[in-house]
Amino acid sequence: MKDSFLSGFREFREEIRTFVAENLPDDMRERARRGFHATKEDMRRWMEILHKKGWSAPNWPKEYGGTGWSPLKRMVFEIEMANADAPPRNPFGFHLIGPVLCEFGTEQQKARYLPAILDGSEFWCQGFSEPNAGSDLASLKTxxxxxxxxxxxxxxxxxxxxxxxxxMIFCLVRTNRDGASQGGISMMLIDMKSPGVTVRPIITQDMSHYVNEIFLEDVKVPVENLVGEENQGWRYAKFLLENERTGSAYLPQSKSDLNRLRSLLAELRENGDTLASNPVLDAELARAEVDMAAHEMMVYRIIDGVTGIDSNAAASMIKARGAELQQRIAGLWIEALGPHALPVYEDGEEEYGIRASPGAMSQYLIRRAxxxxxxANEIQYNIIAKRGLHL
Ligand SMILES: Cc1cc2nc3c(=O)[nH]c(=O)nc-3n(C[C@H](O)[C@H](O)[C@H](O)COP(=O)(O)OP(=O)(O)OC[C@H]3O[C@@H](n4cnc5c(N)ncnc54)[C@H](O)[C@@H]3O)c2cc1C
Incomplete structure (x- = not known):
């Protein structure tokens, strides 16, 4: 069945593989292959290379620089990128705010921001969560x-x-304190260099610097940086979050992680035998592969629109299941490698503010997130119950 979904993509896959083989710089490929975090410069350079080919934002409408590919074709593209050890692209630009601006932005906003996302010259981040507003996002107080x-x-x-x-950061802010909490929220584009913006690192348990807290003190934001209409930010946020969840099937990375583990078990030896000959490990890996194949099939069917499932529930299904599988695969790596999973390696990328720490244990720890x-998955289960099962 999977093959019938993907049979039309053989030539397309070949085209991507050839392009990546000829254009992905060796140093970037090697860093990704060894599990190091991509540097900002890697992400920028790779975006620039893809942009020259017209592939840096495949999800955008063609008139704004997208490819016009179907959602299924885009997924095939992302899987090939992960298999080839290409660096990730800054998702907050091309995947999240880009489509919002294509749909709801002013002509001035489109002209100012879209080209710099496409060629990788400007990076974005997402300012939604606050100390007391995560799952209950509408209680935000900024x-x-x-x-x-x-x-x-x-x-x-x-x-x-x-x-x-x-x-740049796209932020949800409160512009009206009267009435329903969702009604008084607006979306704004804020220059991170604006006076009054302070960024402080949060070091996660894998010893990486990936997340931060941001303090905004009397930050002046020009009115032309408002997205759409004032107090309508919740509408744009919902559009963006649905895109975020559909993209969070974690399929390309999980497939590649599972394949790499399979090859590793065939190589690594314990008391003369390969780890693949350990029946317990082999059975667990086989079970994960079966579940991954089912997840893959579900993702293809959902993004191809053939399930008839409510789109919110569908996005939540693949987000929640994708997260569970990613965590399980990271756990399998730890089981398979035992004490060899423990070392944490420094890659010396301090100049980008990244304390990189690749290694199976650090992957396992960050994948708890x-x-x-x-x-959060519990919130996705609630959406599935309400929108999908009408409970
Ligand atoms: C590594 C990482 C990166 C992140 N990056 C970003 C980012 O770039 N931008 C951004 O804006 N945010 C980001 N977030 C924040 C993230 O979106 C929130 O952490 C998430 O929405 C959960 O909110 P919370 O942390 O406030 O937890 P809470 O909402 O306090 O939840 C705590 C627990 O209670 C459960 N819970 C809460 N409400 C319910 C309910 N109604 N029913 C059942 N269970 C419930 C949750 O599932 C969770 O297990 C990031 C978080 C992490 C960990």
């Missing part, structure tokens, strides 16, 4: 007050991924 031709923004954001690398970010 305020924006209109004063003449600009808003004055005050508040705090937290868990902001890649904020220390970002040039995949069932939290982009909306």
């Amino acid at each position: 305020t924006a007050t209109l004063e003449g031709d600009h808003y004055v923004v005050n508040g705090q954001k937290t868990w902001t991924s890649e904020a220390h690398l970002a040039d 995949v069932s939290i970010y982009g909306g």
Whole structure:
């Protein structure tokens, strides 16, 4: 069945493989293959290379620089990228705010921001969560007050991924305190270099610097940086979050992690035998492969629109299941490698503010977060119950 879904993509896959083989710089490929975090420069350079080919934002409408590929074709593209050890692209630009601006942005916003996302010259981050507003996002307290031709923004954001690398942040802020909590929220584009923006690192348990807290003190934001209409930010946020969850099937990376583990078990030896000959490990790996194949099939069917499942419930299904599988695969790596999973390796990328720590254990630790970010799994189960099962 999987083959019938993908049979039309053989030539397309070949085209991508040839392009990556000829254009992905060896140093970048090697860093990704060895499990190091991509540097900002890797992400920028790779985006620039893809942009020259017209492939840096495949999900955008063609008129804004997208490819016009179907969702299925885009997934095939991402799987090939992960298999080839290509660096990730800054997702907050091309995957999250880009489509919002294509749909709801002013002509001025499109002209100013879209080209710099496409060629990788500007990085973005996402300022939604606050210390007391995560799952219950509508309780956010950061305020924006209109004063003449600009808003004055005050508040705090937290868990902001890649904020220390970002040039711009798209933020949810409160512009009206009356009425329903969702009604008074607006979305704004804020320059990270604005006076009053302070970024502080949060070091996660894998000893990486990926997330941050952000303090906004009397930050002046020009009115033209408002997205769409004032107090309608919740609508744009819902559009963005659904895209985020559909992209969070974690399929490309999980497939590649599982394949790498299979090859590793065939190579590594314990008391003369390969780890693949350990029946317990082999059975667990086989079970994960079966579950991954089922997940893959579900993702293809959902993004191809053939299931008829409510789109919110569908996005939540693949997000929650994808997170569970990613965590399980990371756990299998630890089981298979035993004490060899423990070392943490430094890659010396301090100049980008990244204390990289590749290694199976650090992957395992950071993957505890995949069932939290982009909306915690418990919240996804609630959406599935309500929108999918009508409970
Ligand atoms: C590594 C990482 C990166 C992140 N990156 C970003 C980012 O770039 N930008 C951004 O804006 N945010 C980011 N986040 C924040 C993330 O979106 C929130 O952590 C998430 O939405 C959960 O919110 P919370 O942390 O406030 O937990 P809470 O909402 O306090 O939840 C705590 C626990 O209670 C459960 N719970 C809460 N409400 C319910 C309910 N109604 N029913 C059942 N269970 C419930 C949750 O599932 C969770 O297990 C990131 C988080 C992490 C860990």
